[in-house]
Amino acid sequence: MASKSLKLLLALTFGVFLTFGTKSLYAQENPAHTEGEHAEAEFNAGETIIHHVLDSHEFHFFDMGDFHATIPLPIIVYSPERGLSVFSSSKFEHGHAAYEGYKLEENKIVAVNADGSVNEEAKVYDFSLTKNVVQMFIGVILLLIIMLNVAKKYKVRGADSAPTGFQNAIEPVITFVRDDVAKPNLYGKHDKYLPYLLTVFFFILINSIIGLIPGSANVTGNIAFTGILAVVSLIIILISTNGHFWGHIFWPPGVPFLVKLILIPVELLSIFIKPAALMIRLFANMTAGHIVILSFVSLIFIFGQMSTVAGWGFTPVSIAFSVFIYLIEILVAFIQAFIFTNLTAVFIGQSFEAGHAHDEHGHHNEEIFL
Structure with missing residues (x-):
């Protein structure tokens, strides 16, 4: 109950922060004219939203008159x-x-x-060092601190002892990734790939959660970040391949010769399309959530241009919708970390599986998530 209240308070703070932060940014970009002149420039929601989503050389929190609450990099x-x-x-x-x-x-x-x-x-x-880079380093440090502390407890208390403290939150997630992601897709080789899968899952999750803090960077909504993760997954997939895999690529069995000529380039392209799908999926979903939240906040100023009363009247509605989407984004952070990790496991498993039954199982999993 306390955890839900904390999340609700954080979400409400985020909505209020966006409301007044966007207002101060709008005021800064459209200053008043000279004395005796009053001209109200039109609010550009697109520019304001892009300003918050893109990378920058400082962490910007809010403006208050001539005071800018920022952390320069x-x-x-x-x-x-x-x-x-x-x-x-x-x-x-x-x-x-x-x-x-x-x-x-x-x-x-x-x-x-x-x-x-x-x-x-x-x-x-x-x-x-842009804010995306700095925040990524912060994510790495947090990941190391969390995992090293949990590992230290296991080392001191033993693996058979009941988990305590933060272990209670981490152990079920590790067990879930092992039993529901690695084992079903990696056919007995899950222990070999589990460290990578766990690292990817928690790295994406931590960066996504930090990205929901007001003033922080949307790291998982950066195409360069998701692209590097996809390239690393592609390298591991290629390293894991065997002759059976390449035989299906260059000479698909059980199809006529002319069809093979069509399938071979398609299969070759699929090697790169799979990690590209991982890259675009994570980038699009995490960016979309931030844009939706900022769009609801921008409606305050769009209505405010029509009428001051309409602007203030719509403010509670906008904040309520922003808080709701913010809570959804917390869930999306877990879902996207799971999907990226699960599809990576599926693609790795397809690279070395050696049976028709396994092929059907792998393609079935791929269809579910793609």
């Missing part, structure tokens, strides 16, 4: 003409100022001339 850039430069992203003043010959334009660091114009000829190699 280090800028590390190298140019053959200018050498190495290391400084804080706060020097850019949220994209309004240049520093050491560099400027932030559309969240990209570019070289500028003395007059502030962009230097198209200068090459810039950006090694900066």
